[in-house]
Amino acid sequence: MIHLEGITKSFGTLQVLKGIDLDIQESEVVSIVGPSGAGKTTLLQIMGTLDKPDNGKITIQGTDICQLKEKELSAFRNKHIGFVFQFHQLLPEFTALENIMIPAFIAGKSVKESTGRALELLKFMGIEDRGTHKPNELSGGEKQRVAVARALINNPSVILADEPSGSLDTKNKEELHQLFFDLRAQFGQTFVIVTHDESLSRITDRTVHIIDGLIGKEKNSVIVYE
Numbered sequence: 001m002i003h004l005e006g007i008t009k010s011f012g013t014l015q016v017l018k019g020i021d022l023d024i025q026e027s028e029v030v031s032i033v034g035p036s037g038a039g040k041t042t043l044l045q046i047m048g049t050l051d052k053p054d055n056g057k058i059t060i061q062g063t064d065i066c067q068l069k070e071k072e073l074s075a076f077r078n079k080h081i082g083f084v085f086q087f088h089q090l091l092p093e094f095t096a097l098e099n100i101m102i103p104a105f106i107a108g109k110s111v112k113e114s115t116g117r118a119l120e121l122l123k124f125m126g127i128e129d130r131g132t133h134k135p136n137e138l139s140g141g142e143k144q145r146v147a148v149a150r151a152l153i154n155n156p157s158v159i160l161a162d163e164p165s166g167s168l169d170t171k172n173k174e175e176l177h178q179l180f181f182d183l184r185a186q187f188g189q190t191f192v193i194v195t196h197d198e199s200l201s202r203i204t205d206r207t208v209h210i211i212d213g214l215i216g217k218e219k220n221s222v223i224v225y226e
Helices: 040-047 070-080 096-106 111-124 140-152 170-187
Strands: 002-011 014-024 029-033 055-060 081-085 158-162 190-194 206-211 214-219 222-225
Touching: 002 040, 014 040, 014 214, 029 040, 029 170, 040 158, 040 190, 070 081, 081 140, 096 111, 096 140, 111 140, 140 158, 140 170, 170 190
Parallel strands: 029 190, 029 206, 081 158, 158 190
Antiparallel strands: 002 014, 002 055, 206 214, 214 222
């Protein structure tokens, strides 16, 4: 479903990604791990069309996104990609329900359709009674569930998550991790998750190791970087 080939990225004289080849299958839950500065978040941002590679090819659902113009790219991102960040990034002036609906409005969906879908997601997340509350009235776990619902509102092809449980306590962290797999079971959702959390990376379908801008291959439990 996602194909990356020969992806490189530099910032000034610092080369962060040095030729990344990676395939993500539909309904797969993949974790990306590695030391700080290895290029994990840069790779996720490029995969999510938030940044562009210097070289290489990215295909998502059969579309070569490197060939899209800015307006086309924005529309593609809104339709096909959902994002979950460590610190929620909810808009404080809007309720939980309104935050969830924002990507649907950007996509041009009606208030009725957007509201119905958002209410369904709130119920699935187990926080249907929190829809009228603003972010400062929600717990950390509730905020992150709202953020996941917002990412799902347009039925994206993939959800990209950057340290999604990094700010949560143990209980909420475990519940969020289970939620990812519940969403995969219910909707066939694909997840690519950058994480330092070993408890999460151990339960994903596949763990991609990155160090110094390269992907390592696991061979007999020893990581070999090529």
